Amino acid sequence: MASSLPQTTTMATQKEPHQIYDTILVLDFGSQYSHLITRRLRDLKVYSEMLPCTQKLADLTWKPAGIILSGGPYSVYEKDAPHADPAIYDAGVPILGICYGLQEMAYHFDDKNVSAGEKREYGHANIRVEKHGKGEESHIDKLFDGIEDDSQDWNEVWMSHGDKLSTLPSKFVTIATTSNAPFAGIAASYGPFYGIQFHPEVTHTRRGNAIISNFALKICSAKQEWTMDKFVDQEIERIRALVGDKGQVIGAVSGGVDSTVAAKLMTRAIGDRFHAVLVDNGLLRLNEAEQVKETLTKHLGINLTVIDASEQFLSKLSGIHDDPEKKRKIIGGTFIDVFLSKAKEIEKAAANTANAGPIEWLLQGTLYPDVIESISFKGPSQTIKTHHNVGGLPSKMSLKLIEPLRELFKDEVRLLGAELGIPPDLVWRHPFPGPGLGIRIVGEVTPEKIRIVRQADSIFISEIRSAGLYNQISQAYAGLYSVKAVGVAGDKRVHEWVIVLRAVTTTDFMTADGYEFEWGFLKGVMRRICNEVSGVSRCVYDPTSKPPGTIEQE
Ligand SMILES: Nc1ncnc2c1ncn2[C@@H]1O[C@H](COP(=O)(O)OP(=O)(O)OP(=O)(O)O)[C@@H](O)[C@H]1O
Ligand SMILES: O=c1[nH]c(=O)c2[nH+]cn([C@@H]3O[C@H](COP(=O)(O)O)[C@@H](O)[C@H]3O)c2[nH]1
Numbered sequence: 001m002a003s004s005l006p007q008t009t010t011m012a013t014q015k016e017p018h019q020i021y022d023t024i025l026v027l028d029f030g031s032q033y034s035h036l037i038t039r040r041l042r043d044l045k046v047y048s049e050m051l052p053c054t055q056k057l058a059d060l061t062w063k064p065a066g067i068i069l070s071g072g073p074y075s076v077y078e079k080d081a082p083h084a085d086p087a088i089y090d091a092g093v094p095i096l097g098i099c100y101g102l103q104e105m106a107y108h109f110d111d112k113n114v115s116a117g118e119k120r121e122y123g124h125a126n127i128r129v130e131k132h133g134k135g136e137e138s139h140i141d142k143l144f145d146g147i148e149d150d151s152q153d154w155n156e157v158w159m160s161h162g163d164k165l166s167t168l169p170s171k172f173v174t175i176a177t178t179s180n181a182p183f184a185g186i187a188a189s190y191g192p193f194y195g196i197q198f199h200p201e202v203t204h205t206r207r208g209n210a211i212i213s214n215f216a217l218k219i220c221s222a223k224q225e226w227t228m229d230k231f232v233d234q235e236i237e238r239i240r241a242l243v244g245d246k247g248q249v250i251g252a253v254s255g256g257v258d259s260t261v262a263a264k265l266m267t268r269a270i271g272d273r274f275h276a277v278l279v280d281n282g283l284l285r286l287n288e289a290e291q292v293k294e295t296l297t298k299h300l301g302i303n304l305t306v307i308d309a310s311e312q313f314l315s316k317l318s319g320i321h322d323d324p325e326k327k328r329k330i331i332g333g334t335f336i337d338v339f340l341s342k343a344k345e346i347e348k349a350a351a352n353t354a355n356a357g358p359i360e361w362l363l364q365g366t367l368y369p370d371v372i373e374s375i376s377f378k379g380p381s382q383t384i385k386t387h388h389n390v391g392g393l394p395s396k397m398s399l400k401l402i403e404p405l406r407e408l409f410k411d412e413v414r415l416l417g418a419e420l421g422i423p424p425d426l427v428w429r430h431p432f433p434g435p436g437l438g439i440r441i442v443g444e445v446t447p448e449k450i451r452i453v454r455q456a457d458s459i460f461i462s463e464i465r466s467a468g469l470y471n472q473i474s475q476a477y478a479g480l481y482s483v484k485a486v487g488v489a490g491d492k493r494v495h496e497w498v499i500v501l502r503a504v505t506t507t508d509f510m511t512a513d514g515y516e517f518e519w520g521f522l523k524g525v526m527r528r529i530c531n532e533v534s535g536v537s538r539c540v541y542d543p544t545s546k547p548p549g550t551i552e553q554e
């Protein structure tokens with residue numbers, strides 16, 4: 001396979017997307033909506049990156065086409081409030097301040113411009129737009145260009161603030177007002193600086209997308225070139241340049257969409273010098289290892305080895321009753337052991353071939369939300385659960401990381417997957433956690449409980465698919481509580497396990513809502529599970545939202 005691939009060329013580029021595409025920089029002041037600004041821009045096919053608000057402009061290796069200052073929980077006049085690098089105002093690029101960002105801009109020009117408001121304002125407001133510019137000042141009207149349409153609610157916006165602009169910064173004009181905010185929108189008369197008190201990035205602001213689009217396209221003149229087909233070619237070139245003609249890459253692949261897309265991209269780039277490894281930890285769903293092997297090797301041409309390590313995992317988990325974190329650590333640790341010994345084996349097997357040499361690279365399916373989380377100036381958020389992935393590997397193996405998806409959001413990964421010819425079934429698959437059924441069985445994991453959960457899960461998911469609900473639900477599964485309840489079957493008393501069904505909707509898996517099934521649907525699923533899966537006496541449905549629950553059970 002490798003020999004038919006084009007060789008790495010000397011022209012290969014290692015450029016990052018922000019060096020290739022017009023890029024809008026979002027400076028994050030800690031708003032819960034900051035990443036949505038980046039999302040909205042990317043939906044417009046304009047590339048955008050988010051960096052902490054403390055980013056110094058001089059340290060950037062690229063020049064943004066425009067800068068957006070996000071909202072944030074602080075008050076600009078507080079002693080420790082974060083402030084943007086003043087150099088942004090002299091960089092000759094358009095700036096849009098949103099909420100805190102607006103206040104930050106006004107405060108930069110004069111600290112008397114911002115004060116605590118008398119009335120906090122959360123939720124809907126209606127803006128009135130004021131038009132100004134003619135001639136040299138025509139830029140002033142560009143932010144709200146064409147946003148007034150025939151719909152009655154075009155002027156609805158979403159507010160979330162306690163502070164306010166008390167004075168208009170010098171040489172600025174008002175471009176929007178609300179009944180509570182005389183400076184709901186402002187613009188500099190001398191250049192492309194804009195501020196809005198409301199949040200255009202949330203869907204409650206009716207014409208929010210149009211406002212963001214005006215800023216990016218009409219004010220920053222950013223080109224709409226961020227598409228997944230271009231990304232594929234560039235990323236393949238970048239991988240080849242990074243890895244070189246001989247480098248070998250190993251990657252843990254679960255059959256989930258992220259690792260499959262990353263693996264497919266690697267295969268396109270370097271063929272069988274990429275070694276995908278699926279660890280069967282005994283905690284996968286019904287027939288999962290076989291199905292993943294079939295799809296990845298036969299249909300996607302990925303060089304995949306499946307390692308059956310189920311005995312090793314299950315014997316270590318035996319006897320662990322009531323400590324979910326202990327379970328997670330055992331699974332994570334065993335996973336690393338299995339992976340490490342496989343890497344050695346691959347090196348040995350390649351010893352007398354053209355691919356001989358140490359494996360230098362490790363593929364990871366890191367996504368942009370993980371990157372954003374780790375660069376946040378607030379620091380990473382509190383660990384609720386120890387997530388199992390391959391993050392523990394590099395320090396032990398001293399491998400260099402290769403992360404082709406680190407600039408992408410999940411839905412972009414799905415588009416990329418479709419672009420790479422990955423079947424829709426796999427692209428739209430619900431996420432499945434690394435520790436698998438191990439964290440869906442509350443209490444001790446035993447072979448009997450695994451068998452029961454596998455069967456129940458398979459029934460639940462197939463019913464969801466037949467009812468056409470799969471794509472409306474973000475994640476669904478069957479789990480098991482380690483308690484037995486009494487039931488009656490064929491006039492006989494039974495004392496058997498309790499299955500828990502869970503289905504949620506969510507956009508980012510950070511918060512989630514229980515899915516509202518029709519009662520008849522749930523009754524049908526419960527009937528099938530109790531009838532067809534031996535060892536189950538009843539089923540419960542868990543509609544708990546997150547918070548206070550989490551999506552998995554442990
Ligand atoms: N059984 C497994 N064998 C090999 N690698 C695994 C296994 N389970 C998880 N991983 C690794 O852990 C990573 C994190 O898993 P995660 O579930 O977040 O992503 P995914 O499986 O690629 O996609 P999805 O979120 O759609 O399930 C995977 O990308 C993969 O590298
Ligand atoms: O790869 C993973 N390794 C893990 O250890 C892990 N724990 C939870 N998840 C997935 O993360 C999302 C949020 O789950 P929770 O609400 O249970 O934290 C859901 O999509 C979960 O399936 C994991 N994925």
Ligand SMILES: NC(=O)CC[C@H](N)C(=O)O
Pocket residue numbers: 031070071072073074075098099100101160161162163164
């Ligand atoms: N959403 C925001 O950016 C809020 C900004 C500032 N903390 C205020 O209350 O006005």
Ligand SMILES: [Mg+2]
Pocket residue numbers: 254256257431432433434
């Ligand atoms: Mg997964």
